[in-house]
Amino acid sequence: MARTSFHASRQALTAGATLLVVALVVTFSSRGFLQQHEVEVLHPSPALTRVFKLSEINPRLAGSPGDTDVYLYEGPGEGGTLLIIGGAHASEIAGTMTVALLVETLKVDAGRVFLIPHANASAMTHDEPQEAHPRHLVFQTAGGPRKFRFGARFTNPVHQWPDPITYVQPGSGTMLAGAETRNLNRAFPGVEDGYLTERVAWAITQLIIRENIDLSFDIHESSPEYPVINAIVASETSQDVASFATISLQSEGWEFALEPSPPNFHGLSHREWTDHTKTRPILLETASPVMGRLRGRTDADLAVIGKDVQYMKAARIGAINVPFDENGIRSTRTGSPSSTAWRATWPPSRRSSARSTNWCPTASSRWAAGRRPAS
Ligand SMILES: [Zn+2]
Numbered sequence: 001m002a003r004t005s006f007h008a009s010r011q012a013l014t015a016g017a018t019l020l021v022v023a024l025v026v027t028f029s030s031r032g033f034l035q036q037h038e039v040e041v042l043h044p045s046p047a048l049t050r051v052f053k054l055s056e057i058n059p060r061l062a063g064s065p066g067d068t069d070v071y072l073y074e075g076p077g078e079g080g081t082l083l084i085i086g087g088a089h090a091s092e093i094a095g096t097m098t099v100a101l102l103v104e105t106l107k108v109d110a111g112r113v114f115l116i117p118h119a120n121a122s123a124m125t126h127d128e129p130q131e132a133h134p135r136h137l138v139f140q141t142a143g144g145p146r147k148f149r150f151g152a153r154f155t156n157p158v159h160q161w162p163d164p165i166t167y168v169q170p171g172s173g174t175m176l177a178g179a180e181t182r183n184l185n186r187a188f189p190g191v192e193d194g195y196l197t198e199r200v201a202w203a204i205t206q207l208i209i210r211e212n213i214d215l216s217f218d219i220h221e222s223s224p225e226y227p228v229i230n231a232i233v234a235s236e237t238s239q240d241v242a243s244f245a246t247i248s249l250q251s252e253g254w255e256f257a258l259e260p261s262p263p264n265f266h267g268l269s270h271r272e273w274t275d276h277t278k279t280r281p282i283l284l285e286t287a288s289p290v291m292g293r294l295r296g297r298t299d300a301d302l303a304v305i306g307k308d309v310q311y312m313k314a315a316r317i318g319a320i321n322v323p324f325d326e327n328g329i330r331s332t333r334t335g336s337p338s339s340t341a342w343r344a345t346w347p348p349s350r351r352s353s354a355r356s357t358n359w360c361p362t363a364s365s366r367w368a369a370g371r372r373p374a375s
Contacts (some may be wrong), residue, residue, distance in 0.1 A: 026125065035285065036125045036135055036149055042103050049074040054116070057210065060193055060204035064375050065159040065201040068121040070207065071103050072114055079111025080214040083279070085204065086116070088218055088269065090123035090151025090183045091140035093303060094286050095219030097148065114211065119218075120160045120184040120200060126153035126295070133290075137300045160196045167182040170194065172266035180267075185218070188272035208277045215241065216279045223292030224311055224320040228259055232284045235261035238280035245282075255322075259285075287322045287329055294320075 044051070049072045055062040056070075074309060082367050084102065086095030099117040106113060118124050123162070127133050127150060136147045150180040157163070163178035170191050180186045190202025215238075222229050234242030246258040261270040261283075289295045290303045294310040302308060306328030316323035322329055 032135055033126075036127070036151070038149075039118070039121075039124075040100070040146075040148055042100055044071060044103050045073075047073045047075075047107050048103075049112075054200065054203045054207070057206050058192060058199055060199050061196075061203060064196060064199075065125065065156065066120070066196045068116060068200075070114055071261070071310055072112065073106050073108045074112045075108035075110045077110030079109075081112045081114070081211055083114045083208060083211075083213045083216040084116070084219065085119040085217070085269075086219045087121075087151065088119040088125060089153045089220055090120055090149075091128060091131075091153050092219075092221040092288075092291065093137065093148065093150060094221040094288060095119075095153065096124075096151075097303075098219055098289045101149070104282050106337055112211070114213065116204070118150075119204065120155060120195065120197070122200075123153065123182075123184070124149050126152050126156040126158070128152045132298065134298055137303055139300045141306070153183065155184070155197045157182065169267050170198070173279060174266045176267075179325050183267075185220075185269055186267035188269050189265055189276040198334040205273065205276055208273060208279045213277075213279045216269075216273055216281045218281065218283045220283060221223050221286045221288045221291060224258060224287045224322050224324060225292055225294070225314070226287070229285055229287040230255055231257045231259045233259045233261055233283040233285065234272035235281055237274050238270075238282050241280055241294045242282055289324075289329070 026270050029145075051066050051069050051071050053062070054070055055064075055067045061067045084099055086096065086099035088098070090096065096117055099115050101117050103117060106115070127135055133150050135150060137150055138145050138147050160182050163181050165178050167176045167178055167181040167186070168174070168187065169176065171189070177187060181195055184197050184201055187195070187197045189205040189220035190200065191198040192202050193199065194202070207213070225232055232242045232246055239258075242258055246256050249256045261274065261281075262266070263271070265271055268283070270281040270283045273279050288303065289306050289308045290313065294314055295308050296310055297300060306324075307326070308324075308328075311320065311324045311329075312326065314320045315322075
């Protein structure tokens, strides 16, 4: 009898200890998970006119994880209207950070500017499995450290599930892998009452139409080993502006290539905004080792400065598509504003010529090789 009682109390103790360990693990991991739902506080510049929700355009987003802030700035003078979105792919933090920076520092002399820092707000609430990405990056600023979330490429499956086996894009009928249903930059022009991601895409497209937006930027970034980087992707309606911008950048010592928007790659912002609105769309794709497979420690320094030992080695053997040295990626200025100096420091000419070829013929082979089109 005494032995049975001893066994029972020992089992109860073991069970209690196991439950305690499980509870601690769940509490610790869920704390990190829930922190990704805490939206960063931005401090808009005095030029801000108003903030409104995307659900103002599509009420079907109201109260959903896809709803997000739209910041409007109006200048005193007459002028055009500009839209800049970041975070369509929430793991590409250059877009989110650029638009957040604009929210806090923008001054407008003429015209209007619409800013959306978290275009896919749901995608900011999770991270990608097996990528070893941090959930947050902490940037040191003059006002102290600031923490920004590091999200994922796709909408959070907790918010949009299950994926179909095949995603058939509305309108074009293009068939993609089921997970692409949660890719905002495959969902344009969007569907008013479609999947969550499609509803977000529809609202952004309708914002462009409602506000007669003249010029629209969609900011992305990718790994240094990706073929379409440091690129301005422009459709036929924005080729003139984009060509001028590319030449200006190159003459200032910044290496950027101009990529035409493929006419048959549907769902992408630059394609669908061209086909369904009057705006001139431009997609920007910069290179970041934070996005790459070869990176080491992933932190704010890597995001801002871009120094990485493995990428230096990869650059030496020609395995990546941007110059990379002990100072990080040289997609930033090469040290001289003159294009002559830029050419002298820009290495393999074969890469430059490959990236300046027309997108359309090469795109098919990239697509067939399983590579993503821009972006
Ligand atoms: Zn992207």
